[in-house]
Amino acid sequence: MRRVRGWLAVGWTWLDDRLGLAGLGAMAKKKDVPVHRHTLWYYLGGMTLFLFLVQLATGALLLIYYRPSAEEAYESVQFLMAEVQFGWLIRSIHSWAANLMIFALFLHMFSVLLLRAYTRPRELTWISGFLLFGLALTFGFTGYLLPWNELAYFATRVGTQIIAVIPVVGEFLLRVLRGGDDVTGATLTRFYAIHVALLPATALALLGVHLYLVQRHGMSVPRSVEARGGPARRMPFFPNFFLRDLVGWLSALAILAALAAYIPAELGAKADPFASAPAGIKPEWYFMFMFQTLKYLPAHILGIEGEAVGVLGFGLGAVALLLIPFLDRGGERGGSGRAVTWFGVAIIAFIIVLTYLGYTADPTQ
């Protein structure tokens, strides 16, 4: 026993000389988290990170059987689900973790927005986080097509067609995105490249920046807590906060396993470019509010095509969210930020109502 301990000490010293582990250890020991009534929201970033790691692991496993072509994609996923041992489990977890990750990301983003944690000096933390949110949605959009089933095929037709409303360059961008005039096998390989190579590389780099900034500036204490004399106490990150994180992650893993077992991912019918769009066609839930809005817009608004107005509106909303640290001028001077609160609440209410309508409104009326 003593000899083993001696070897470990020698090994640790060897690594420490080369990696500077003692410095990292000291840094970890110093890291702490303020404790107050909003501390719960601090766990959502870590939860999103955990689900992202689940995606990397299950995604790598799916690559082993998946074949990215219009002729083979559907069949390879069918084979994976029916023949490969635990293939259904890996794919179902990938699908569920994607949904839970985006849900956690929504909560994380809106909690940061409403607590106004994006104010100086955390503007870049917010911007990197918002870009990661954009990447997550792109992950979802490109991944949805890969099984090459009917629902995904038409969702992609609609989703990509939207880009054509951009004046002048829209048609050109549409061709580049689809790899041709229509959604075909060329679109599938493009989306595959984006989904498994381009996005993971970009997301990991951006995630590094985001985590570095979180590390550098520490946790933001909400103004309402600051006004009452600051947080009552602080909790060390290691091990106190980290262990609580782990409890959340293990719970998430258990929920994932249960969801995957009881509600496995569906495959549906193979995409047929020469079949009518089926009734009840719908995108992933996190695009539902936009999809439903486009249904309600009339053909023309003030002489402009309805969908162009809708897309412009969503674009402006996204830009406003991205730039919120600079638009919230009260943030610097410790203003109440009531405008931001109303803006945030309005967006959340809009998303919830339109999503609800998307799932309940009669699709034929």
Add this chain to the structure above:
Amino acid sequence: MTSASPRATQGRRTFLDWLLGTSVGGLAVAVLYPVARYLVPPRSAESAASTVTLPFVPDDLAPNSAKIFKFGNRPGIIVRTASGELRAFSAACTHLGCIVQHRADLGHLWCACHNGHFDLNGINIAGPPPRPLETFIVNVRGDQIVVSKGA
């Protein structure tokens, strides 16, 4: 080196800066231009077909029903109206390009994606579609249906 006057050094430095600057720019262009061109898909030959003969006979279509057919590489839809007339349109919805279907219960064309409605002349009558469907010309020759693009 020591013999160069400050002014000559200055001139040489400006030149080197310029050289470096332009070669970095040139390198960037040399890398990015091929990548950008690579990402633009090659133009495949547009389907030259302006006429197609459908792979089914007129009797396959009952009154108040429709079928999707291939017009080159694009989908078309042929409808037999309740009065027995054959009409053909492009099946791509003018809103966001989904493929429309015939609803026997409504007696007209419908797009499931965003609830767009077209009458049996292809005119957009409800929902978000901004324009009518493209209309094709239908000719029946014996038991062949021939669909062609309008002039």
